[in-house]
Each structure stands twice: as structure tokens, then as C-alpha cells.
Amino acid sequence: MSYSSPDMSTILMARKRLAGKLVKTPVKQSNSLSQKTGADVWLKCEHHQKTGSFKFRGALNAVLNLDEAQKAKGVVGVSTGNHGRGLAHAAKLSGVACVICMSKLVPANKVDGIRSEGANVRIIGESQDEAQIEVDRLVREEGMTMLPPFDHSDIISGQGTLGLEMLEELPRTETLIIPLSGGGLISGVAIAAKALNPKIRVIGVSMERGAAMHASQTAGKPVEVEELQTLADSLGGGIGLDNRHTFHLVRELVDDIILLDEDEIAAGLAHAYWRENEVVEGSGSVAIGAILADKIDISGPTLCLLSGKNIDMKLHHQIISQILSNGGTGA
Numbered sequence: 001m002s003y004s005s006p007d008m009s010t011i012l013m014a015r016k017r018l019a020g021k022l023v024k025t026p027v028k029q030s031n032s033l034s035q036k037t038g039a040d041v042w043l044k045c046e047h048h049q050k051t052g053s054f055k056f057r058g059a060l061n062a063v064l065n066l067d068e069a070q071k072a073k074g075v076v077g078v079s080t081g082n083h084g085r086g087l088a089h090a091a092k093l094s095g096v097a098c099v100i101c102m103s104k105l106v107p108a109n110k111v112d113g114i115r116s117e118g119a120n121v122r123i124i125g126e127s128q129d130e131a132q133i134e135v136d137r138l139v140r141e142e143g144m145t146m147l148p149p150f151d152h153s154d155i156i157s158g159q160g161t162l163g164l165e166m167l168e169e170l171p172r173t174e175t176l177i178i179p180l181s182g183g184g185l186i187s188g189v190a191i192a193a194k195a196l197n198p199k200i201r202v203i204g205v206s207m208e209r210g211a212a213m214h215a216s217q218t219a220g221k222p223v224e225v226e227e228l229q230t231l232a233d234s235l236g237g238g239i240g241l242d243n244r245h246t247f248h249l250v251r252e253l254v255d256d257i258i259l260l261d262e263d264e265i266a267a268g269l270a271h272a273y274w275r276e277n278e279v280v281e282g283s284g285s286v287a288i289g290a291i292l293a294d295k296i297d298i299s300g301p302t303l304c305l306l307s308g309k310n311i312d313m314k315l316h317h318q319i320i321s322q323i324l325s326n327g328g329t330g331a
């Protein structure tokens with residue numbers, strides 16, 4: 001495993017490692033958002049990536065970069081969501097054993113989602129903290145490698161391949177709007193994008209309810225926030241008080257962080273569905289939500305990243321139906 005800091009060279013190496021193993025996800029112009037803003041607004045449909053989110057990029061890069069001894073012992077993670085799916089699938093493709101630990105409280109559909117990617121799911125205890133104890137044991141006693149969701153050089157570099165891809169597809173982009181939680185995604189994307197065009201603006205979007213990176217940047221150091229229920233559930237969780245990479249990278253490279261309330265997140269999801277024919281999860285549609293909420297001043301070519309699609313379809317159905325019956329299709 002490499003302990004170097006992520007930079008353009010580690011992103012270019014990640015791109016080589018991942019070549020031929022990713023879906024080249026579609027990019028399309030949004031007529032509705034272009035009309036609304038008077039600028040060219042484009043959507044990068046990364047929710048069409050394998051496993052339903054960009055997390056597969058970082059996970060696969062990290063698994064492929066393990067040495068043979070590490071590969072033989074396998075990888076372990078704690079995740080109830082997209083990192084778990086991405087890691088499980090990356091390990092399966094690479095012929096590496098994978099254990100995902102989670103607590104009893106995780107709903108059955110999420111457990112099934114991760115199991116369906118081929119991971120050995122271990123349900124331990126009543127909380128994420130208890131699940132973490134089992135992870136620590138597997139690392140200590142069985143020599144497995146723990147791969148975290150964002151604060152890891154190979155994970156950030158893998159997500160950075162998305163930044164390269166977006167700027168190659170739309171080199172004139174002036175503003176990138178990127179969903180933000182722990183910051184692995186936006187850090188990788190911003191390293192690549194700013195290396196190619198130092199003047200590009202990179203804006204992160206989080207939910208108001210429990211935005212750990214925003215609170216940490218405001219405090220000037222990593223801080224804990226209360227984790228609250230939100231439609232943008234893939235954006236929940238802390239950044240780690242011992243954060244190594246993403247706190248500093250976000251401070252250096254991200255121009256602004258926008259926060260959305262729950263209605264604004266739902267409006268983004270519904271707009272993606274009714275106006276763009278795309279099924280996107282709450283976290284995946286916050287870039288659209290931020291434009292609809294008029295929270296970003298947009299002039300030149302703008303690229304919104306749609307980051308994931310793994311949502312309970314009954315919940316999705318409920319939200320889009322409610323917003324249609326309100327008469328608001330985000331037109």
C-alpha cells in the first residue's frame with residue numbers, strides 16, 4: 001500500500017490501473033438547468049458507474065494497489081452504503097476476500113445490497129463502534145487490510161480519475177459542483193481539475209443536517225457533528241478527528257461549500273427524475289438541488305456531478321410522487 005499524499009501523479013497512476021475496468025459514464029447537457037441559469041449546465045452521470053456510485057473507482061484503485069501478501073489476506077471495511085458496495089465489488093473482481101462489518105441496526109435492503117456484490121457481511125453489535133471493534137480484530141489477528149471510505153491516498157486518487165475524465169469531456173468547464181461528505185471525492189476531483197485549469201471553481205454541496213466537513217472547515221480543525229437522519233444519507237458521518245488528507249485538501253482546493261435543507265435535496269432528486277429521466281439518490285442529486293435553490297452564482301459552463309443512485313425505490317417513488325402532486329417538477 002502507498003502512504004504518499006495524493007497528487008496529479010498518483011491520479012494518473014490510478015487511471016492506468018483502472019483502465020478498461022470502469023464504465024465511461026455519460027455526460028449530457030441539461031436543457032432545463034441551462035434555461036434556468038442562462039449558462040451551459042451539464043450533468044456527469046456517474047450514478048451509472050458499476051455498483052451505482054463513483055465509490056467503485058477509489059475502492060478498486062486501493063485494492064489493486066495492495067501488494068500480493070495483503071491481497072492474500074483480504075480487505076475489510078465498515079460501511080452500510082456505497083463504499084461497502086464499491087469495495088465488495090472491487091475485491092470480487094480482483095479475487096481478494098472482503099469482509100464488511102456492520103451493526104444489527106442496518107436495514108435489510110442495505111445488507112442485501114452489499115451481500116449481492118459478493119462480500120462476506122458480518123453483523124456485529126448494536127452500533128458502528130461495535131462493528132469497528134470487529135474490524136480492528138480482523139486487522140490485528142487475521143492481517144486483513146482496512147480500507148476506509150475517503151481519507152486514504154489511493155481512494156482519493158481513484159476518485160480523482162473522475163476529475164480527469166470530466167475535464168477531458170468538457171475542457172471549457174468553469175465551475176464544478178460536487179457532492180461532499182468526507183471529502184475524498186471532491187479532493188481527488190479538485191486536484192485533477194485544478195492541475196488542468198487552475199482557474200476552475202470547485203464547489204462542494206452537503207446537507208444542513210450534519211455537515212461534518214463544513215463544520216470542520218468553519219472551526220479550522222476536524223470536529224464532530226451530531227449525525228442526523230437526512231435524505232442525503234450517503235453524505236452523513238464524520239471526517240475523523242485524526243483526518244490526514246481530506247481536511248487540508250478541501251481547505252486548499254475547494255472554493256465554497258453550500259448547504260441544502262431537506263426540501264432542497266428532495267427537489268434536486270425530483271428534478272433529476274422528471275426533467276432528466278434519471279433515478280438518482282438524495283446525495284447524488286445535491287448539485288442539481290443547489291442550482292435549483294439559487295445558492296450558486298453561475299455564469300460560464302458548469303458541470304454538476306450526479307454521484308450515486310442507490311436509494312430505496314419505495315422512498316424514491318414517494319418523493320417524486322409528492323413533488324409532482326405539489327405541482328412542482330422543478331420547471
Ligand SMILES: *Cc1c(COP(=O)(O)O)cnc(C)c1O
Nearest residue numbers: 082181182183184185234307308
Ligand atoms: C460517498 C458519497 C459522496 C461523498 O463522497 P466523499 O468522498 O465522502 O465526500 C457523495 N455521493 C455519494 C452518492 C456517495 O456515496
